Amino acid sequence: MSKPSTRERLIEVGLRLLRSAGYSAAGINQILQAAEIPKGSFYHHFSTKDEFVIEVIERYATGEMERLERNIQSASLSPLKKLRAYFKDLIATYGQRGGPISGCLLGNLSLEVGGQNEEIRTLLESAFSAWQKELAKIIREAIDAKELPRTVRPDDLAALLVNGWEGAQVRAKATQSDKPLELFFNYTFNVLLKP
Template sequence: MASAPTTREHLLEVGLRQLRLTGYTATGVKEVLDLAKVPKGSFYHYFPSKEAFVSEVFARYAESEALRMAHTFGDESIPALKRLRRYFDEMFLAYGPKAEIRGCLVGNMSLEIADHSTKLQTQLEATYAAWQGGIADLLRQAIKRGELRKSVKPDALAEFILNGYEGALVRMKADQSDRPIKNFLYFVFEVLLKN
């Protein structure tokens, strides 16, 4: 039988949901405390500031997304480009127009606070670098197996794909449409990555 989460864990869970729903600026400490039904003193017992709290929330989110990527990318019984397509299909199910909470926390935080918090900007930068590195490694496998031309530059292409994904999510929210996602998937997988 699973035990109830500790107060600290509960605050992190509630905080993640609120950050994804309303963003950094609109998510106040009081709001998180009210939703978690936790007294104010408990928050400051565990976290010295809102920035420190969000830093931990984001670290957990980034870690869970890294595990998702490792799980999908690690199945070498499937061709590399099919794993990449499967990964983005999963991501759009999780964060696309039909998701309970739309949008990617990495992208949303980049737009909202990267210029205002050195600590969080550093975390965002590291998350993007790891994410891009995972995609680039998969592209290298595709080149090695003959799925992609040898002239492809995996690091630059991985950056382009990641930027396209994040842009498609932002545009999806702005347009209230899945068209940007469909365009991303079509052009990446039916045009750009065709051998």
């Protein structure tokens, strides 16, 4: 297996550090030190930290959309079961079993820098909107499959799921416990979306 390029290494390390430490604590020097790359290499690939952060956000958002696609591909599962499997995977990945809870990068950066940098804020909103749109598609499939009533508004329900998950992530990070994630999951699938 070939060694990742310097740019790829920076993005990988940046993704890990931004998720665990946040925007302010993950300075360029910390990223370079963790990546074991000289300072000039950073500026060869990125002109500013914000340009770098934008690249990291895009990589993270792409990876999360791929996770969603993997979880909903099973033709043998109903739409709600696909959605359930997807959120179970999120809990397994972002809960304590996946290591210390550091939360969703989109949510963390929204709280930390979303109000300070318009380009980053716009990208974060775009990533949340794309995620919501994909969840709404699955909800429409569930309505078509008669798992949910026709009165359900897919876009609103998808927004509620995104908002609920992000809130649960914040609480899980604060408590370093999976309980908020599990509460979100149980209430969502055993009460709100119970067929």
